[in-house]
Amino acid sequence: MKTIHRLLNKYSLPGPRYTSYPAAPYFSKRFNEKTWREELETNQNKERGLSLYLHIPFCDTLCYYCGCHMVATRNYARAESYLDLLIKEIDLIAAFISPGRVVRQIHWGGGTPTYLRPDDIRRLSKHITGRFAIAAGAEIGCEVDPRELTEDHIAALKEGGFNRLSLGVQDLDDQVQRSVNRVQPESLVRKVYGWMRKTGFNSINFDLMAGLPHQTVASFSTTLDKIIDMSPDRLAVFNYAHLPDRIKHQKLIQTADLPDFSTRIELQILIHEKLSAAGYADIGLDHFARTGDELFKARQNKTLWRNFQGYTTHKECDIFAFGVSGISQTEEVYAQNLKTLDAYAERIGEGKLATERGLRATLDDKIRRDAIMQIMCGLELDKSDFSKKWQIDFDHYFSDALQELKNLEEDGLVEAPPEKIRVTATGHIFLRNIAMTFDFYLKQAETEKPKFSKTV
Numbered sequence: 125m126k127t128i129h130r131l132l133n134k135y136s137l138p139g140p141r142y143t144s145y146p147a148a149p150y151f152s153k154r155f156n157e158k159t160w161r162e163e164l165e166t167n168q169n170k171e172r173g174l175s176l177y178l179h180i181p182f183c184d185t186l187c188y189y190c191g192c193h194m195v196a197t198r199n200y201a202r203a204e205s206y207l208d209l210l211i212k213e214i215d216l217i218a219a220f221i222s223p224g225r226v227v228r229q230i231h232w233g234g235g236t237p238t239y240l241r242p243d244d245i246r247r248l249s250k251h252i253t254g255r256f257a258i259a260a261g262a263e264i265g266c267e268v269d270p271r272e273l274t275e276d277h278i279a280a281l282k283e284g285g286f287n288r289l290s291l292g293v294q295d296l297d298d299q300v301q302r303s304v305n306r307v308q309p310e311s312l313v314r315k316v317y318g319w320m321r322k323t324g325f326n327s328i329n330f331d332l333m334a335g336l337p338h339q340t341v342a343s344f345s346t347t348l349d350k351i352i353d354m355s356p357d358r359l360a361v362f363n364y365a366h367l368p369d370r371i372k373h374q375k376l377i378q379t380a381d382l383p384d385f386s387t388r389i390e391l392q393i394l395i396h397e398k399l400s401a402a403g404y405a406d407i408g409l410d411h412f413a414r415t416g417d418e419l420f421k422a423r424q425n426k427t428l429w430r431n432f433q434g435y436t437t438h439k440e441c442d443i444f445a446f447g448v449s450g451i452s453q454t455e456e457v458y459a460q461n462l463k464t465l466d467a468y469a470e471r472i473g474e475g476k477l478a479t480e481r482g483l484r485a486t487l488d489d490k491i492r493r494d495a496i497m498q499i500m501c502g503l504e505l506d507k508s509d510f511s512k513k514w515q516i517d518f519d520h521y522f523s524d525a526l527q528e529l530k531n532l533e534e535d536g537l538v539e540a541p542p543e544k545i546r547v548t549a550t551g552h553i554f555l556r557n558i559a560m561t562f563d564f565y566l567k568q569a570e571t572e573k574p575k576f577s578k579t580v
């Protein structure tokens with residue numbers, strides 16, 4: 125126990141979450157609407173599937189911890205206008221896609237996708253189905269907020285072909301909920317969860333959050349017991365990142381109410397112990413799944429991958445994102461949309477792509493991305509296979525990283541026999557730190573570094 129405390133203390137450093145490499149703060153405005161259009165015109169690799177992401181930015185109220193691109197409003201007319209724009213953007217992008225390409229994954233995120241009224245969920249789903257060829261068995265997922273939700277929302281999602289739902293829970297403790305302005309009693313969570321199961325959803329994820337104000341080891345232990353009792357298929361337990369200088373509304377959270385560092389460490393240990401005892405396998409960063417779940421199987425088969433929605437079983441897909449702040453990704457580029465509603469509305473209204481910034485990956489970016497993703501997803505890297513794949517001498521190319529990894533090896537986070545780099549059981553908690561050793565951008569001058577959340 126003493127050792128893990130020491131390690132958590134030592135490795136709690138700012139760093140990317142590696143939903144992309146290079147990380148989003150390194151995207152540039154030199155990559156713009158024109159660059160993304162050129163990529164769309166030449167991106168005709170029919171072998172690669174499509175993954176669609178739709179961003180619905182609206183929420184009824186503001187959760188004080190929120191780090192998403194969202195707009196709190198009770199004025200539903202704003203969502204109706206947005207929906208028209210989203211449909212226009214879908215048509216704009218769909219025109220570039222060659223007919224043979226098939227959609228293997230769709231995800232609606234936010235904000236709160238279920239802010240949309242059930243009939244608008246039906247309208248948007250129908251529009252997507254009309255514009256793209258959707259593969260049989262495609263994964264179609266949606267983030268769901270239990271507050272303000274009706275049974276008709278769940279019915280509309282089912283009719284729209286959704287087969288995966290992710291329920292925002294965070295914590296079931298009343299005091300914690302009130303302190304972050306997200307009150308949703310356990311009875312409400314159970315009721316909504318019951319609707320989902322009754323409607324036939326058999327892949328349900330719960331999002332939880334550790335490190336929120338007033339959380340204690342005892343209170344979060346009680347929350348975990350209740351969650352385990354409900355038995356979701358997957359769990360994502362994120363660490364709250366308190367960055368009030370960057371995210372202004374987080375100032376509404378009193379720093380004095382946040383759990384201290386030692387409690388945060390205890391919470392990490394508690395989460396891993398409780399979930400593992402309840403039969404959830406640690407998939408990688410913050411994610412847990414039952415051993416029968418596809419995410420777990422993908423990790424075992426080395427087909428797990430990571431993208432802006434977290435872990436995915438669809439590595440061989442290009443992502444096309446729609447809506448404010450959405451990030452598209454092909455093998456060659458990342459392209460992020462404008463982040464404000466007004467700017468997005470103006471651009472789409474003019475019939476133009478809504479790109480604000482992005483990045484074209486260099487060969488070095490691709491090589492390092494592969495190394496980072498193998499660590500984050502497969503938890504090991506075979507140097508010889510890697511060298512062959514990229515036509516490099518691994519030890520020479522990554523001599524800096526290997527030097528840094530020696531320290532991590534001494535601390536028991538990785539094993540590094542000559543032919544492999546393997547994450548140890550202890551290293552699971554420090555995946556971001558291990559991946560950071562391969563990150564070229566972090567080695568740049570201190571003044572150019574963006575602010576990242578802490579790794580643990």
Ligand code: SF4
Nearest residue numbers: 183186187190192235
């Ligand atoms: S519901 Fe989600 S997106 Fe909306 S404010 Fe809360 S955390 Fe942010």
